[in-house]
Amino acid sequence: MTHPIESELAAALNERRALHRYRVRRTLESATGATARVDGKEVLLFCSNDYLGLANHPALTRAMQAAAEAVGVGSGASHLVCGHSRYHHQLEERLAEITGRDRALLFSTGYMANMGVIAALVGRGDAVFEDRLNHASLLDGGLLSGARFQRFAHNDVDDLTRRLQKAESGRKLVVVDHVFSMDGDQAPLPELAQAASDNKAWLMADDAHGFGVLGERGAGCAETLSQDELPILMATLGKAIGGFGAFVAGSEALIETLIQFARPYIYTTAMPPAVAAANLAALDLLESEAWRRDTLQRNIQRFRRGAAQLSLPLMPSNTAIQPLQIGPDEQALAMSRALEARGILVSAIRPPTVPEGTSRLRITLSAAHRDEQIDQLLEALAQITAGRD
Ligand SMILES: *Cc1c(COP(=O)(O)O)cnc(C)c1O
Secondary structure, three states: OOOHHHHHHHHHHHHHHHOOOOOOOOOEOOOOOOEEEEOOEEEEEOOOOOOOOOOOOHHHHHHHHHHHHHHOOOOOOOHHHHHOOHHHHHHHHHHHHHHOOOEEEEEOOHHHHHHHHHHHHOOOOOEEEEEOOOOHHHHHHHHHHOOEEEEEOOOOHHHHHHHHHHOOOOOEEEEEEOEOOOOOOEOOHHHHHHHHHHOOOEEEEEOOOOOOOOOOOOOHHHHOOOOOOOOEEEEEOOOOOOOOOEEEEEOHHHHHHHHHHOHHHHOOOOOOHHHHHHHHHHHHHHHHOOHHHHHHHHHHHHHHHHHHHOOOOEOOOOOOEEEEEEEOHHHHHHHHHHHHHOOEEOEEEOOOOOOOOOEEEEEEOOOOOOHHHHHHHHHHHHHHHHHHO
């Protein structure tokens, strides 16, 4: 006899399938790069977040091997018990230096960093204000915190200001993505910083998609906003940096508060020290190989020019995230499948990741792409859209 839970779960899964929202995983059989071997087939990848082509860089591999030779694999404990290695420590010092902040604190993942920071800074009696299109981890952090949770209209500083003015007592925390992960557009950080400061609120930005990519030095929004303007900076190491993990950077008091009170920092095993070593090697490349950022920018421009010529539904993005807005879930999925049939992997992003009726092909570009690979994507998109009409 099947347990009643089985049939209940199966019904919910069937419902998701009927909505064309069922997710399936593919199995990678090679390194991640401009191309990869996926489920036995060689494909062009336009969906990874490895924006600088560092995930498979030999310098990262060598750093990881050397550290593993020296100190092994597992960190053995949480940072506060006895898992905080000199590799972690060195990486934190380096991140503070790169972002121009007093200190930085490593987290095992970006998801955990966002949950930890928000819940450590606000709670019952406080208020948290988040952009409607914030990443799930920021929204979950806001909900978990127990603070009064409000979402403001996307990139709408006036809407935020009205809400800030109405909030009475307690701390006020404004939280945004710097680069919105499913849209590729950017938050108006200087204006948000002003609104926060005018209303005695704190500003936090998640630079998961800007760190490594944007700015003269690749330090993202940390380059243009000081610690006073943007007191809480979070970014990840698993995207442009090509490694794994995340960090929060800011004042001494902020970092000490997180060490004492951020539960997803305290109650988890520290990342393997060899991973910290690989992240450090990637930061070296960020400095010594600025051409990666330039190549990425050229690739973005090449894609946008080509897509505009084809009248594809580009979204207003200047970043490595270049989604094509399709609308119906089924159509986005069909296009993703048609691309896959032509040997190109792009994922169809559907609700609940994006709002209803805005399903899209989330195309991401990398410094690893060559011109002809971008042209191949454009050619396939031209064929697919022509076939549809
Ligand atoms: C990917 C991402 C995260 C989560 O980071 P992980 O290290 O992958 O857990 C958080 N915020 C944003 C905006 C992201 O895109």
